[in-house]
């Protein structure tokens with residue numbers, strides 16, 4: 001069996017979650033990867049151990065990984081593959097269901113475990129239940145959750161690169177612009193430590209109090225939906241059912257109550273620390289270590305204590 | 308321009324879901340059901356486009372059991388003009404839903420479909436993308452901002468590293484993310500008025516759609532529960548535990 005993995009990338013780098021998708025796909029059989037756009041990314045993909053072939057879609061229409069042309073391309077290549085796989089990233093979630101519909105396949109989103117070639121485990125209801133589902137489709141289309149599979153190593157392989165012919169572009173969409181927040185910090189989804197803030201941070205200005213602590217810990221910064229909705233931080237910081245799913249070694253939650261939608265995104269962290277002034281806050285039910293108190297006193301003290 | 312908004316009836320987001328003892332699924336009987344929160348946002352956006360004069364009519368559609376009628380009423384109380392209920396099993400798969408919506412497109416010929424980005428029960432995040440694929444239309448998923456002008460729709464999308472703007476030819480499919488708008492509460496007079504708005508009831512078979520599931524549920528289980536840990540009295544104690552007990556710093 002051979003799987004085709006859509007390897008999505010950002011600013012010339014393969015997303016870590018896409019490397020996890022390679023690991024997941026290798027549990028099913030041989031792995032070919034598809035890189036849309038950036039030639040340097042196709043080169044980097046060839047070095048991933050376990051990748052047997054890199055398909056490079058070099059044509060300009062694929063440069064921004066737009067769903068409409070990319071799904072058409074995947075469909076044109078799908079004949080040779082038993083599985084089409086991608087990370088459950090913004091790109092994977094956008095492109096794969098469209099390709100699946102064109103293949104008359106019901107996709108299997110956010111797979112966290114592969115039982116066998118037909119059977120997959122995926123969380124439902126914000127991770128409050130785990131469903132094991134069996135697909136009767138001849139071809140499987142799945143996205144996999146990065147936090148559930150180790151990333152494939154980036155170096156060691158030397159796969160051939162083949163340039164693939166473009167498929168017919170539906171020509172219904174145009175890329176206009178992308179606005180990426182530039183950050184020196186590690187990527188939220190793959191950081192070893194995440195420092196997260198909620199509504200308790202009160203304002204955009206006060207949210208900065210978390211930065212020296214994150215610097216000290218080499219941590220990524222995350223947030224609850226309430227913090228994002230209130231404009232303290234941009235949308236890409238959101239952790240939860242409908243934000244990013246993280247599972248770092250250490251997750252520190254400040255001023256976050258612990259709604260199920262937030263827990264859905266972080267409860268698989270190895271160690272959870274919660275700081276909240278409300279002793280009844282549900283976040284304490286999942287925290288390994290909790291402090292009841294005012295975060296505006298505790299955050300600076302903790303930063304200081306780590307010196 | 309007509310807008311069609313598909314709305315799903317799901318377990319209310321405030322309820323903690325419980326796995327059935329026999330492992331066949333999540334308990335929905337006797338549980339409070341509501342409109343999927345993302346679909347409220349989708350309805351709100353469509354109604355605002357109508358209020359701005361961009362849209363002429365807002366039609367809401369639900370595919371599910373008879374009780375989905377209540378969800379459609381809520382959408383009409385928010386300002387949708389009429390509703391279509393397509394009777395099927397309780398939570399049909401995105402592929403089947405997309406096929407039903409494609410059939411609805413043939414009947415209704417809207418200029419825009421606005422869906423929620425994700426139904427919070429099955430967490431599929433797939434139907435809008437699949438519908439756009441089946442129709443051969445552009446898709447503006449995870450929308451944080453939507454502007455319709457000159458036969459196109461410009462969508463600002465929430466992506467992993469920030470936002471992305473795309474421009475789509477109309478007709479198109481948009482899926483609503485959390486920050487697109489804040490849905491209104493239906494006022495009592497509007498709830499009364501909604502009772503008089505028309506609902507058409509169809510069966511999936513009438514539309515010629517095969518609803519057979521492609522994914523069979525083998526089992527549904529509770530995930531491993533985390534144990535609550537300890538509360539520590541001071542920052543010093545926390546640092547000590549993180550260093551020597553958890554060994555994470």
Ligand SMILES: Cc1cc2nc3c(=O)[nH]c(=O)nc-3n(C[C@H](O)[C@H](O)[C@H](O)COP(=O)(O)OP(=O)(O)OC[C@H]3O[C@@H](n4cnc5c(N)ncnc54)[C@H](O)[C@@H]3O)c2cc1C
Nearest residue numbers: 198199200224225226240241242243255256257262277295
């Ligand atoms: C469809 C849907 C999807 C959602 N998706 C997500 C998601 O992906 N991620 C997400 O996070 N949420 C999500 N939510 C929202 C979720 O239900 C909660 O509303 C949200 O997580 C609450 O954020 P919060 O904990 O920051 O705010 P609150 O619940 O308001 O909690 C703030 C906490 O801060 C504490 N606090 C205040 N001041 C201080 C202080 N000085 N010191 C210490 N503690 C203090 C308070 O005691 C309180 O516990 C979603 C909701 C819906 C309906």
Ligand SMILES: Nc1ncnc2c1ncn2[C@@H]1O[C@H](COP(=O)(O)O)[C@@H](O)[C@H]1O
Nearest residue numbers: 313314370422423425426431432433434
């Ligand atoms: N049974 C349904 N009836 C109406 N709309 C639905 C149904 N299922 C899904 N949808 C729409 O598709 C969106 C995404 O759902 P899903 O792909 O299941 O996560 C929802 O927010 C709804 O707008």
